[in-house]
Amino acid sequence: MVHQHFMLVENMTVLDNVMLGNEGAFKLASQRGAVEAKLREICERYRLEVDPLATVHDLSVGAQQRVEILKQIYRSANILILDEPTAVLTAQETASLFEILRLFKEQGKTIILITHKLQEIMEITDEVTVMRAGRVVGAVQTRETSKEQLANMMVGRPIQSELPRAPYKPGAEVLKVSSLQLKDGNGVSLLSDIDFTLRAGEVVAIAGVSGNGQSELLEILSGMRLPTSGRVEFLGKDLPYAGRANADGLPADFRGLGIGHVPEDRLRDGVIKDFSVMQNTVFGYQDHVKNRWGLFDFKRIAQRCAHLMQAFDVRPNNPDLRIGLLSGGNQQKVVIAREVAAKPKLMLIGQPTRGVDIGTIESIHTQLLRLRDEGVAILLSSVELEEVRALADRIIVMSGGRITGILPVDEFDTTRIGLLMGGLHKS
Amino acid sequence: MKKTELPRWATGFVLPILNLLSALIVAGLVIHLLGESPVDSLRILVDSAILDPEGLGYTLFYASTFIFAGLAVSIAMQAGLFNIGAEGQMYVGGLGLTLAVLSFDASLPGWLLIPAAMIGAAIFGALWSFIPGYLQAKRGSHVVVTTIMFNFIAASLMNYAILKLIPEGQQNPASRVFADSAALPLLNKVLPVFGDTPLNISLLLAIAALVIYGVVVWRSSWGYKLRATGLNAHAAHYAGVKISRTIIVTMLVSGALAGLGAVNSVMGSTHYLSLNFPAGAGFVGIAIALMGRQHPVGIFLSSVLFGALIQGGFDLSLEKPNIPQETFVFIQGLIILFCGAMENFYAPVVMKVLNLTRRSTGTSTTKEA
Numbered sequence: 001m002v003h004q005h006f007m008l009v010e011n012m013t014v015l016d017n018v019m020l021g022n023e024g025a026f027k028l029a030s031q032r033g034a035v036e037a038k039l040r041e042i043c044e045r046y047r048l049e050v051d052p053l054a055t056v057h058d059l060s061v062g063a064q065q066r067v068e069i070l071k072q073i074y075r076s077a078n079i080l081i082l083d084e085p086t087a088v089l090t091a092q093e094t095a096s097l098f099e100i101l102r103l104f105k106e107q108g109k110t111i112i113l114i115t116h117k118l119q120e121i122m123e124i125t126d127e128v129t130v131m132r133a134g135r136v137v138g139a140v141q142t143r144e145t146s147k148e149q150l151a152n153m154m155v156g157r158p159i160q161s162e163l164p165r166a167p168y169k170p171g172a173e174v175l176k177v178s179s180l181q182l183k184d185g186n187g188v189s190l191l192s193d194i195d196f197t198l199r200a201g202e203v204v205a206i207a208g209v210s211g212n213g214q215s216e217l218l219e220i221l222s223g224m225r226l227p228t229s230g231r232v233e234f235l236g237k238d239l240p241y242a243g244r245a246n247a248d249g250l251p252a253d254f255r256g257l258g259i260g261h262v263p264e265d266r267l268r269d270g271v272i273k274d275f276s277v278m279q280n281t282v283f284g285y286q287d288h289v290k291n292r293w294g295l296f297d298f299k300r301i302a303q304r305c306a307h308l309m310q311a312f313d314v315r316p317n318n319p320d321l322r323i324g325l326l327s328g329g330n331q332q333k334v335v336i337a338r339e340v341a342a343k344p345k346l347m348l349i350g351q352p353t354r355g356v357d358i359g360t361i362e363s364i365h366t367q368l369l370r371l372r373d374e375g376v377a378i379l380l381s382s383v384e385l386e387e388v389r390a391l392a393d394r395i396i397v398m399s400g401g402r403i404t405g406i407l408p409v410d411e412f413d414t415t416r417i418g419l420l421m422g423g424l425h426k427s
Numbered sequence: 428m429k430k431t432e433l434p435r436w437a438t439g440f441v442l443p444i445l446n447l448l449s450a451l452i453v454a455g456l457v458i459h460l461l462g463e464s465p466v467d468s469l470r471i472l473v474d475s476a477i478l479d480p481e482g483l484g485y486t487l488f489y490a491s492t493f494i495f496a497g498l499a500v501s502i503a504m505q506a507g508l509f510n511i512g513a514e515g516q517m518y519v520g521g522l523g524l525t526l527a528v529l530s531f532d533a534s535l536p537g538w539l540l541i542p543a544a545m546i547g548a549a550i551f552g553a554l555w556s557f558i559p560g561y562l563q564a565k566r567g568s569h570v571v572v573t574t575i576m577f578n579f580i581a582a583s584l585m586n587y588a589i590l591k592l593i594p595e596g597q598q599n600p601a602s603r604v605f606a607d608s609a610a611l612p613l614l615n616k617v618l619p620v621f622g623d624t625p626l627n628i629s630l631l632l633a634i635a636a637l638v639i640y641g642v643v644v645w646r647s648s649w650g651y652k653l654r655a656t657g658l659n660a661h662a663a664h665y666a667g668v669k670i671s672r673t674i675i676v677t678m679l680v681s682g683a684l685a686g687l688g689a690v691n692s693v694m695g696s697t698h699y700l701s702l703n704f705p706a707g708a709g710f711v712g713i714a715i716a717l718m719g720r721q722h723p724v725g726i727f728l729s730s731v732l733f734g735a736l737i738q739g740g741f742d743l744s745l746e747k748p749n750i751p752q753e754t755f756v757f758i759q760g761l762i763i764l765f766c767g768a769m770e771n772f773y774a775p776v777v778m779k780v781l782n783l784t785r786r787s788t789g790t791s792t793t794k795e796a
Contacts, residue, residue: 224664248664248670248671248672249669251664253667268659269661269664271662272654272662275654275658284666286648290648298646
């Protein structure tokens with residue numbers, strides 16, 4: 001198995017990484033020579049360019065991946081499982097990885113490739129099994145299928161369910177994102193050339209396979225993270241990213257400007273599990289509920305909480321319960337209620353109904369559409385195309401940290417969206 | 428359905444009491460091995476530390492210092508920081524206090540001098556914890572490592588400082604004796620029952636500090652942000668908390684509280700700055716914070732317990748020649764072991780008992796399920 005995030009000890013050499021777990025008690029030193037010779041032989045045979053004595057953190061990402069493969073071959077693996085192997089590779093590195101995989105195949109070994117990139121599937125595989133939401137949707141021979149068919153299988157057919165909504169009448173421009181870029185610490189590009197606008201009374205939904213930059217985009221727009229470059233205008237004014245060393249405290253400023261944020265990972269970011277429901281209803285707004293002595297105005301907080309819990313039908317209706325004891329759907333209702341109560345002009349929502357029971361999904365959707373009809377600009381990201389279709393006025397499709405297409409919901413077409421999600425540019 | 432969590436009364440009272448009893452039983456065993464009667468010893472301990480009014484005075488006198496130390500460790504714990512440098516911060520706080528007193532005790536009256544000395548103690552204690560706080564917040568250097576190193580640095584620094592403060596012709600390694608105006612008002616003036624003990628207004632200040640701590644931590648937005656940071660830094664960032672500033676400010680407050688712990692013994696009892704005056708009180712603060720679960724009432728009760736152990740242990744060693752004076756350190760170590768390191772040792776047992784009684788009485792807990 002080659003994991004998407006490598007399982008290597010960075011400050012050890014390639015040789016030591018390969019031997020790790022196979023050291024053979026106290027004979028470490030005597031074995032090293034033999035193992036090294038064998039590694040060189042494997043490298044030769046599979047044309048893996050890796051120096052066994054190099055330290056792992058000095059190697060490029062592509063070379064680190066070759067070390068992972070080397071490790072598996074050394075342990076005479078016959079089945080190689082690769083999880084999104086090309087996610088971190090450049091085009092050339094991808095090409096050379098595929099060379100190696102072909103060689104592997106010739107040697108009679110089996111390769112299982114986990115990927116969402118249609119291009120790669122068509123290029124290298126013999127058989128495809130498509131999975132969606134934890135289920136196998138189908139298995140086909142690669143040469144008998146097409147990218148379009150795979151795309152359809154990948155996204156599924158959304159059920160036609162119409163929730164009541166006012167006619168689409170977008171108002172003034174609320175958000176304008178121009179050439180936004182984000183690179184991580186290693187210089188790997190997470191977001192590039194992001195350009196789009198969002199108007200009042202409009203829902204724009206970002207579709208895409210999870211991990212293609214949607215989370216990072218919402219984090220930047222909510223102030224949790226600074227972009228590497230580019231600008232974002234909110235109600236005609238630049239959001240204050242410039243001249244900051246870190247995003248410490250920035251989310252509070254953004255909230256003050258009128259940006260609400262329902263984070264996609266509720267338990268990591270959205271709530272404090274050990275706080276009560278009531279305490280969580282002021283989370284992020286803790287400086288707005290003080291009395292004149294600077295202490296919490298518990299009477300006001302309790303009233304506010306009771307009101308929110310009733311309006312959003314949070315169950316059980318007990319404000320003193322620790323929020324960690326509520327179901328996912330009820331936790332999400334608390335978070336959404338809290339952000340809606342602040343009357344934002346822009347609402348950012350990551351995965352509005354992840355981990356939410358079916359009964360609650362519709363009530364959350366209805367609430368969000370009501371918010372839109374009241375003139376709030378909503379930007380949401382969702383991996384559920386059904387949800388995208390049910391809520392969006394316009395759809396942005398992202399792949400590999402780029403926008404691969406923007407289309408109005410009337411032109412919703414699963415095949416086309418699937419192709420865009422699979423990284424195939426507007427064609 | 429089985430409950431996976433213990434109710435608050437169990438974690439707050441049952442577990443600490445079980446842990447404490449375990450520590451006492453082991454201590455009793457050792458006393459038995461030393462050839463003395465554990466029951467007899469316990470009686471002497473309780474008599475001299477709690478039942479005798481003068482002994483109680485001493486117990487509360489020690490507890491006053493411990494409350495400040497316990498608060499210092501507790502407030503840092505609320506933010507997820509383990510400040511084990513309260514000892515050094517208290518020691519350096521004593522220097523701040525002494526410098527203030529030595530500068531002003533000739534000119535200022537007591538009611539101005541004492542607050543000035545307390546401010547000096549708080550500022551010096553805070554400064555001593557600032558560097559570890561800054562390093563943790565901005566550089567990621569773990570506060571446990573830095574604060575313990577700062578204890579050693581404080582010890583050396585104080586050796587140097589006290590050397591400079593020794594008046595000419597004095598043999599004792601200590602500063603000169605403070606003027607009478609710097610002496611804290613004793614409580615036996617109002618409550619003569621305490622007899623000739625150094626118990627002073629520090630106890631009242633400590634209780635006030637406990638109340639302020641409780642209000643700030645649970646009723647202010649600053650305390651809310653502090654606890655959010657301690658429980659989940661990701662979420663705190665989402666909520667707009669400035670994490671690094673919260674860490675630094677918390678460490679400043681923690682150090683200031685530890686510094687204030689110097690006031691009781693230096694200005695209430697010795698009246699001069701002496702070598703190694705905290706005598707481990709800062710470390711006792713860790714045990715108090717753990718055992719008292721960072722709750723004001725818990726901190727108060729555990730501080731009194733540790734005060735009683737010092738007072739009672741001292742008398743015990745006088746009456747029972749086989750029991751050395753270090754018994755206190757030994758019992759303290761056992762309490763730290765049981766209440767700190769093995770804090771949740773009995774949790775599975777208590778949970779089992781609870782589940783059993785629930786099933787037999789048939790009460791349902793579906794509310795929280």
